Amino acid sequence: MLSTIIVKELKNIIVSPKFSATFAVTSLLLLLSVYVGINEYQATTRQYEAATGLVDQRLRETRSWARLSNRVYRVPNPMHVFVAGVNNDIGRTSIIDPTEQVKLTNSTYNDEPIYAAFRFIDFTFIVTIIFSLFAILFTYDAVNGERENGTLQLTFANALPRVHFIAGKFVGLWLGLIVPLLIPIVLSVVLVLAYKIPLAVDHWMSVAAIVLVSLLFCTFFIAFGICISAVTRRSSTSFLFLLVAWIVISFILPRAGVMAAGTLHPVASVAEVEGMREAFAKQIWAKHRDEMQERFRKRADEMQNMTAEERSAYEDEHAWEMMEQEDKARKDILKQIDLLGKKLEEETRNGRRQQEGLALVLSRFSPASAYQLAAMTLAGMNIDVKSAYEDALSAYRASFVTYKEKKEKESGDSGGIRITVDSNTGFKFSMGRESGSLDISEMPRFNASRFSFSGVLASALPDIVLLCAFTFLAFAAAFVAFLRYDVR
Amino acid sequence: MESGQPVFEAIGLTKKYEDETLALDHVSFSVRAGEIFAMLGGNGAGKTTTINLFLNFIEPTEGEARINGIASHKDPLTAKRNVAFVSENVMLYPNFTALQNLDYFSRLGGKTQYSKENYHAVLRRVGLQEEAHTKRLRGFSKGMRQKCGIAIAILKDAPAILLDEPTSGLDPQAGFEFIELLRSLRDDGKSILMSTHDIFRAKEVADVVGIMNRGKLIMQKHAAELAGHDLEELYMKYIAGHIRDAA
Numbered sequence: 001m002l003s004t005i006i007v008k009e010l011k012n013i014i015v016s017p018k019f020s021a022t023f024a025v026t027s028l029l030l031l032l033s034v035y036v037g038i039n040e041y042q043a044t045t046r047q048y049e050a051a052t053g054l055v056d057q058r059l060r061e062t063r064s065w066a067r068l069s070n071r072v073y074r075v076p077n078p079m080h081v082f083v084a085g086v087n088n089d090i091g092r093t094s095i096i097d098p099t100e101q102v103k104l105t106n107s108t109y110n111d112e113p114i115y116a117a118f119r120f121i122d123f124t125f126i127v128t129i130i131f132s133l134f135a136i137l138f139t140y141d142a143v144n145g146e147r148e149n150g151t152l153q154l155t156f157a158n159a160l161p162r163v164h165f166i167a168g169k170f171v172g173l174w175l176g177l178i179v180p181l182l183i184p185i186v187l188s189v190v191l192v193l194a195y196k197i198p199l200a201v202d203h204w205m206s207v208a209a210i211v212l213v214s215l216l217f218c219t220f221f222i223a224f225g226i227c228i229s230a231v232t233r234r235s236s237t238s239f240l241f242l243l244v245a246w247i248v249i250s251f252i253l254p255r256a257g258v259m260a261a262g263t264l265h266p267v268a269s270v271a272e273v274e275g276m277r278e279a280f281a282k283q284i285w286a287k288h289r290d291e292m293q294e295r296f297r298k299r300a301d302e303m304q305n306m307t308a309e310e311r312s313a314y315e316d317e318h319a320w321e322m323m324e325q326e327d328k329a330r331k332d333i334l335k336q337i338d339l340l341g342k343k344l345e346e347e348t349r350n351g352r353r354q355q356e357g358l359a360l361v362l363s364r365f366s367p368a369s370a371y372q373l374a375a376m377t378l379a380g381m382n383i384d385v386k387s388a389y390e391d392a393l394s395a396y397r398a399s400f401v402t403y404k405e406k407k408e409k410e411s412g413d414s415g416g417i418r419i420t421v422d423s424n425t426g427f428k429f430s431m432g433r434e435s436g437s438l439d440i441s442e443m444p445r446f447n448a449s450r451f452s453f454s455g456v457l458a459s460a461l462p463d464i465v466l467l468c469a470f471t472f473l474a475f476a477a478a479f480v481a482f483l484r485y486d487v488r
Numbered sequence: 489m490e491s492g493q494p495v496f497e498a499i500g501l502t503k504k505y506e507d508e509t510l511a512l513d514h515v516s517f518s519v520r521a522g523e524i525f526a527m528l529g530g531n532g533a534g535k536t537t538t539i540n541l542f543l544n545f546i547e548p549t550e551g552e553a554r555i556n557g558i559a560s561h562k563d564p565l566t567a568k569r570n571v572a573f574v575s576e577n578v579m580l581y582p583n584f585t586a587l588q589n590l591d592y593f594s595r596l597g598g599k600t601q602y603s604k605e606n607y608h609a610v611l612r613r614v615g616l617q618e619e620a621h622t623k624r625l626r627g628f629s630k631g632m633r634q635k636c637g638i639a640i641a642i643l644k645d646a647p648a649i650l651l652d653e654p655t656s657g658l659d660p661q662a663g664f665e666f667i668e669l670l671r672s673l674r675d676d677g678k679s680i681l682m683s684t685h686d687i688f689r690a691k692e693v694a695d696v697v698g699i700m701n702r703g704k705l706i707m708q709k710h711a712a713e714l715a716g717h718d719l720e721e722l723y724m725k726y727i728a729g730h731i732r733d734a735a
Binding site for chain 2 (some may be wrong): 488
């Protein structure tokens with residue numbers, strides 16, 4: 001009985017025009033998105049290789065330890081072919097330097113705003129928006145449509161248990177919707193292999209997990225569609241309801257969560273943080289200037305009644321001490337500004353993490369959010385990528401700065417202009433160490449953490465469980481509603 | 489089952505809806521094998537409610553609707569194995585051909601042994617043109633769909649057949665063919681319970697005629713008792729009398 005219903009559903013779907021339309025649109029969109037993803041990944045990889053080559057060349061050409069600074073680029077993630085996530089929104093590079101805080105800048109959308117206007121359509125977008133809509137089109141009249149057509153009465157004039165009917169409907173619709181999704185997915189994989197995108201075993205496992213999670217998301221919408229068609233009498237009513245629900249689930253709930261979190265937990269913007277830092281710097285430099293003037297005035301007072309010889313002798317005697325004093329004051333200020341910058345950065349980052357956490361909790365009331373977050377996490381493209389990268393870059397910056405200071409000390413090269421006075425050779429100016437390039441063979445290199453399937457799966461698990469719960473609830477509701485459904 | 493035992497049996501069948509509407513009021517009758525029972529009555533008389541109770545689409549408030557001795561609301565699946573149903577407006581799957589529809593509903597009826605030739609044969613028997621057998625139902629007329637519905641009922645090979653207004657909307661030729669078909673099914677020993685507005689056809693084919701009004705079975709007569717009577721006149725007399733009594 002169950003197989004009869006399943007086969008009938010499948011046949012009914014396959015001969016319907018919506019099946020061919022779904023198959024054509026899905027195939028076109030998926031293959032196009034993967035093709036564009038492959039091209040983007042290849043372009044990003046070329047950019048990355050060229051940029052890192054230039055950085056290496058610049059490092060080799062640096063002749064002073066004091067002027068040594070590094071620039072790190074984010075390693076392109078081949079999962080970008082399937083899931084863009086936040087990849088194009090966050091910066092691609094950061095300067096590694098003692099005087100600057102780590103900050104990823106130059107995002108793809110920042111560099112090429114045209115891509116922001118027409119955002120990249122990836123696999124998750126197609127599933128979230130297009131496929132959920134198709135699921136609604138396939139299921140909105142699953143039960144009430146049969147009642148309206150009169151086939152439900154004829155069906156239940158037979159010895160058919162209701163559970164067989166609803167389960168058969170569900171499986172038949174599921175297969176009818178999933179086939180148009182799976183075939184282009186297989187073709188997309190062939191495309192990725194043909195273009196030799198370097199996906200490791202962990203990446204492939206992640207791709208498989210993303211496909212499974214996508215099927216789970218589609219399953220939710222199929223169960224939800226059947227549920228609504230089993231609680232309404234007219235297919236026009238269920239279609240309208242499902243359309244509104246689709247808009248709420250796909251667009252309103254995810255954004256409402258973010259907006260609510262922004263209101264409930266405000267965080268200073270980058271510009272505000274920068275403003276605070278600059279105001280502090282301005283204030284402390286002004287204070288330093290006043291103190292310096294005071295010191296200079298005191299010294300002038302001390303020398304006021306001296307003769308020219310005494311003044312010259314006094315200056316010779318105290319020059320080094322004065323220079324050291326001024327240098328120390330300047331360094332203290334730089335340290336204070338740096339400390340405040342770090343503090344503000346940490347506070348903002350913590351605040352933003354809390355705000356993001358709240359936004360994610362609130363937006364997860366939408367299965368679409370749970371799906372997108374799960375897929376992005378599985379692809380290593382979720383919103384944690386930025387902070388994880390910046391944390392890793394901060395750790396790298398610390399080791400880089402230690403290395404640089406050590407080298408500066410060893411070489412006695414602290415930057416600035418060196419003036420040598422010799423009775424035989426006269427004055428000699430030099431810009432620190434300028435003879436030949438630096439030996440940077442021991443310089444620490446930034447190693448981005450490797451993509452690990454177990455790691456991303458563990459992070460994505462809560463969203464996957466949530467999606468399972470949504471699907472189970474929708475199916476249970478459909479089942480209960482149909483048990484009470486008046487088939488007349 | 490033993491010959492002469494009722495196939496359809498309504499025993500004090502009563503249906504009161506939640507809004508207190510009394511749709512059926514202690515209706516009792518029986519239909520034996522090889523017998524056609526025609527329920528006559530206007531809209532809201534309770535004919536379709538009776539059919540719905542036999543098919544367990546709704547549950548009785550009181551009494552029982554039995555098919556082959558099985559109370560529909562107590563053991564609906566077993567009861568439904570013994571009955572085939574043809575609705576007023578047969579609506580099958582429009583994207584399927586006549587053969588595909590027959591195959592699906594036969595399987596639902598528990599008949600998996602039929603071949604394509606069996607389907608063609610039964611469609612020929614109900615009078616559907618050969619070229620329509622493999623056509624999608626989307627373009628079928630009501631008469632053609634009705635023939636498919638009867639073909640499905642025949643293929644189920646159940647001892648009981650329920651027909652809800654089967655001749656409504658059929659042209660005279662299709663109506664005549666339909667009556668002929670019912671006679672042949674009766675000759676096969678099927679027990680047929682049919683609701684209809686069509687007094688002429690009811691008299692023509694029924695072995696027993698029941699008149700229903702306001703949820704009550706107000707008259708029940710065998711064809712022999714009706715001989716020499718104008719059924720239409722009788723119908724109007726009973727309805728009028730019942731209305732007077734109710735007033």
